[in-house]
Amino acid sequence: MTVLGGLLPDSTAVYVAVVAVTTAMIWAGSGWLERSAEDLSAYYGLPPVVQGSVVVAVGSSFPELASVVITALEDSFGMGVGAIVGSAIFNILVIPAVSGIVTKNPLDVDRTVVYKEAQFYMLAVSTLVITFALAIIYFPVDGGTTLDGSVTRLLATIPLSVYGLYLFIQWQDVGDYDGDDAGSDIDVRREWGWLAVGLVVILVAVELLVGAVNGLNATFDIPEFLAGVTIIAAATSLPDALVSVRAARGGRTVTSLGNVLGSNTFDLLVAIPIGVLIAGSATVSFTVAAPMMGVLTVATVLLFAFLRTDLSLTDPEAYALLVAYLVFVGWVVGETVGTFELLRG
Template structure:
């Protein structure tokens, strides 16, 4: 994002200007997230597409496209190694921090058909990336790179993923349409309401209360009355505001931290590492607040897939990506800490998917181990930095 909004511009601002930017960016960040979630959920209702698919495709593209553009421009500018560190760091933050916090805040619903398939794509793309990195390093040592053909492979897989996701969404829609009348008929015969999965009953009771309040007035607008063009514009505009506001916020706070003499290693291991995952975090928390938790699940899975296939794929097309390169700030610690952390978090997430599919929801306790792993990862970066080895820029 620094190629779109120059970072040097923030360094010349006075203290009051930076504080003003922090306040304004926080305000626009929250409003942009509201627009994005409203547009995404509206499109899902309008076209009968499951929210997890909207989150995994349109929303994820909206939050990762600027990062992809920055990575490609960095590759053209001779800083191609940044793409690899940013993509892996984003996967760790998205799955460990953002999904973990979402689990801790609420019971996340499960679409069995889509989650099992999207989850395997997420896991498989990360394993493919790790295998290519370790394989190239084993063969070529310190001169290891991800070459042009890897970028072409990833972009081809991205196209297949998008097409297959559309097919999956249609299958899931057909299955839901067939299953709902059966559930209603059974409930009618027994004289009761259709039964929700056990883990979602508590949340459903809370939502019923909220619905009674919001539907009590006849003046309440019908969200389905919005046209698809308006909803798409709302989604894209919200995504642009979220991404831009996140960059302004992080850069402003980073400059303030430097002026307050906070050590650079602390800034690198916290603010910089947290930076480009802020859009996904705000969108995820907003989705939960507005009653669309499946958007968070889809956004996390989709962002992980796109970080590999889209960000790294496009960057490798622009320029070979060094795996071990001190000039690009990717030392061997990338292979020793960052890739193993990514794989550990995704293996844990995969195990949680197995349990969630059987129990119809992600349970709250699942968020604890994921968040702890992310915190441990940040602490390790801090320790490495204190020891004199600068950690790679991750997000």
């Protein structure tokens, strides 16, 4: 494992230093991304929920997209899917909890988030499970188990088409939104420039961060599966976390939660299919994918139930989400060391 192409020595101290520096870079990049997205949304008259679930969410999800493309090209797509699902679980359980706790007040939402964003996100989870099932049924892997299948480019169009429906619904909401003229004095070219700079900084920083984390994994002999669905997943979710926390502290709770759900929708319906389209096809093991997607579904239902109660997330509910994530990490550790055997692959 090398850092910066071998320009820096491979040592634990260097890995820790890279983690610290890249975390600061992500903090700065997410700030530029959030501010430019807010200004551009005001300029184009976008509703807050569209700002969070599309504009900011797609930008902050670029690290996950890059990780899936890389794993697909390196024929380790299953690990890429595990990292995406682990990232989605982190987003659903940890980010809303932290956002709610730092605001020191209940994290208020509106019915748009609860009834459109959350439910469409659950549709995204179901769509990906169906896509994997079709891969097992119609494109089994030669020499693999009966639950190994190949996700082809044709199958990848299924989740992509569902995301197209998602964008169409968001576009309809933009047409129905009556915004003010708060963005009339915004320098749109400058804001697009800051948006691009923020994306580049986040991408570079996350790639370096993931490399450093992988180096620490190798140093301390952390199993690949455990690192993928916990450490790597949390690392690639850092931009989402910073953007959502910033928005929540600024009183933009709809944008904060919209970013969480929109990022996960993008990751499941776009990031994974894009990796397949680039690689041509990718092997997925249903023995690992199905239980992980099941955990993601349970996490989504838990968040959905909390948000629907008085359309807010209280501190006790936020801490309950954190406890649920710790239970998930404990289960993954148990699977890794052989205590549990729910993942058969």
